[in-house]
Amino acid sequence: MEKIAIGVDIGTTQTKAVAFSEDGKVQTSAYVRYSLIQETEGMAEQDVEQIFQAVITCIEQVVSAVHLHEISLISFSTAMHGLIVMDKNNQPLTRVITWADNRAEKYAEELKDTALGKTMYQNTGLPMHPMTPFHKIRWLKEEFPEIYKQAEKFIGMKEYVFYRLFDQYITDISTASGTGFLNIHDLIWDRQALSEMGITTEQLPLLVRPTHQLMGLSAEWLEQLGLSAKTVFVLGGADGPLSNLGLGAMAKGTATLTVGTSGALRYIVDRPCTHPQAETFCCVLDENHWVIGGATSNGAGIFDWACENLLKEVQTEARKAGEKPYDEVMALVKGTPAGAKGLLFHPYLLGERAPLWNAEATGSFIGLKRNHDDKLMMRAVVEGICLNLKRILTELEELGGSVKEIRATGGFADSEVFKKVMADVFGYKLSLTESIEASALGAVLLGWQSLGIISDLKTACEQVEIYEIVEPNSENYEVYQQIYPLFITTQQQISASYHQLAKLRADLE
Numbered sequence: 001m002e003k004i005a006i007g008v009d010i011g012t013t014q015t016k017a018v019a020f021s022e023d024g025k026v027q028t029s030a031y032v033r034y035s036l037i038q039e040t041e042g043m044a045e046q047d048v049e050q051i052f053q054a055v056i057t058c059i060e061q062v063v064s065a066v067h068l069h070e071i072s073l074i075s076f077s078t079a080m081h082g083l084i085v086m087d088k089n090n091q092p093l094t095r096v097i098t099w100a101d102n103r104a105e106k107y108a109e110e111l112k113d114t115a116l117g118k119t120m121y122q123n124t125g126l127p128m129h130p131m132t133p134f135h136k137i138r139w140l141k142e143e144f145p146e147i148y149k150q151a152e153k154f155i156g157m158k159e160y161v162f163y164r165l166f167d168q169y170i171t172d173i174s175t176a177s178g179t180g181f182l183n184i185h186d187l188i189w190d191r192q193a194l195s196e197m198g199i200t201t202e203q204l205p206l207l208v209r210p211t212h213q214l215m216g217l218s219a220e221w222l223e224q225l226g227l228s229a230k231t232v233f234v235l236g237g238a239d240g241p242l243s244n245l246g247l248g249a250m251a252k253g254t255a256t257l258t259v260g261t262s263g264a265l266r267y268i269v270d271r272p273c274t275h276p277q278a279e280t281f282c283c284v285l286d287e288n289h290w291v292i293g294g295a296t297s298n299g300a301g302i303f304d305w306a307c308e309n310l311l312k313e314v315q316t317e318a319r320k321a322g323e324k325p326y327d328e329v330m331a332l333v334k335g336t337p338a339g340a341k342g343l344l345f346h347p348y349l350l351g352e353r354a355p356l357w358n359a360e361a362t363g364s365f366i367g368l369k370r371n372h373d374d375k376l377m378m379r380a381v382v383e384g385i386c387l388n389l390k391r392i393l394t395e396l397e398e399l400g401g402s403v404k405e406i407r408a409t410g411g412f413a414d415s416e417v418f419k420k421v422m423a424d425v426f427g428y429k430l431s432l433t434e435s436i437e438a439s440a441l442g443a444v445l446l447g448w449q450s451l452g453i454i455s456d457l458k459t460a461c462e463q464v465e466i467y468e469i470v471e472p473n474s475e476n477y478e479v480y481q482q483i484y485p486l487f488i489t490t491q492q493q494i495s496a497s498y499h500q501l502a503k504l505r506a507d508l509e
Contacts, residue, residue, distance in 0.1 A: 294354025
């Protein structure tokens with residue numbers, strides 16, 4: 001009987017469970033979507049029980065679909081930077097405060113350019129930004145002291161799942177590296193970070209390797225999930241590092257690019273690497289691999305914003321004709337020249353993580369003249385998204401060495417124009433992969449390593465199929481080489497006004 005491995009990916013907008021056969025092929029999958037709770041400015045929370053039930057439902061559905069096969073293991077991936085505060089009775093005092101929650105912005109900014117902030121970055125690999133639990137806990141301490149004083153444990157969503165299933169507070173070093181409390185050099189909880197927040201190691205989960213196994217699920221859970229006592233649960237890791245693993249980007253010189261609503265570039269290295277100006281993050285995959293990278297808040301979601309405000313008649317006509325509005329917009333962008341006739345766009349409508357790490361950052365058109373129409377403005381928007389990602393790529397190359405190949409995935413790959421512009425801006429070929437379940441596959445690969453089925457994670461490269469290679473156009477690349485320094489210079493000049501602009505907006509509102 002063929003054995004099945006299940007990867008469970010607990011994401012920001014959905015939980016997904018994916019069943020893989022022993023050759024890495026997807027057999028079936030199930031997902032449950034949920035929404036963010038955004039009741040006040042900056043809030044981005046989720047219901048703890050809703051997500052837990054989503055995990056249980058997805059596992060139940062996948063196990064039921066492959067009931068004729070033995071489930072050898074279930075391994076987990078999770079979105080990074082989430083925080084749940086638990087009380088002494090093991091009940092949540094908060095919802096899941098997600099990475100997208102910006103209410104700790106004030107406290108992150110206070111540390112950003114200080115000696116302490118720089119030391120914290122060097123120790124933990126995470127820039128000073130409100131996404132991390134380190135700053136969220138300080139925010140709670142200062143503004144909700146009654147919650148802070150009752151806190152028995154500070155955990156994330158995956159740790160909550162394992163507590164409910166196994167009655168243990170336990171976390172892997174990969175997921176822990178997204179908290180702002182893990183020392184990425186020693187792979188233990190960082191003493192200075194704990195001291196600054198006034199908490200102890202006993203208030204955090206037990207640290208283990210990503211390949212750590214758990215068995216002994218209760219009879220009730222075994223029955224509900226449809227599992228046998230032989231099924232091994234593996235901790236797995238965080239979604240970003242596991243995405244690199246699932247895309248087979250383990251070889252030196254291979255980076256990964258994911259562009260959906262947001263975007264990220266990542267690069268696996270064999271030692272911790274931090275940036276002199278704290279412009280990139282460094283997280284843990286396992287005890288032998290680290291992932292350096294940058295996640296931008298402004299990916300293809302900014303293109304959605306532009307479509308809501310530009311070329312609206314084109315989209316209306318497309319809908320009437322039964323065509324896809326985005327395709328018609330991109331067809332017009334294709335007819336515009338590289339460089340948008342000197343129009344630049346800074347895509348920071350949602351603030352920015354990498355490379356700016358500034359929640360107050362704003363978007364802007366630079367060089368706008370009367371001859372720039374909405375088609376050129378749309379072209380500038382697409383190019384601005386790509387140029388911002390190029391800056392992240394440049395920083396990664398300085399830290400980890402030259403990139404030879406970029407394995408790309410995400411919604412942007414559905415657009416011929418978008419991926420061509422991306423390749424032209426980068427000057428590298430893009431290898432489009434079939435693995436849309438990259439994080440779940442990465443979790444399963446760690447599970448197989450844990451069980452001794454594979455001996456080396458580089459085996460991951462053999463599991464990934466490349467279905468298209470997009471080569472850069474050399475002439476367009478030269479245009480973008482001319483534009484890129486100006487894009488950086490103007491961004492640096494405008495950034496000096498971000499804080500004043502934020503104050504002005506607050507005053508006028």
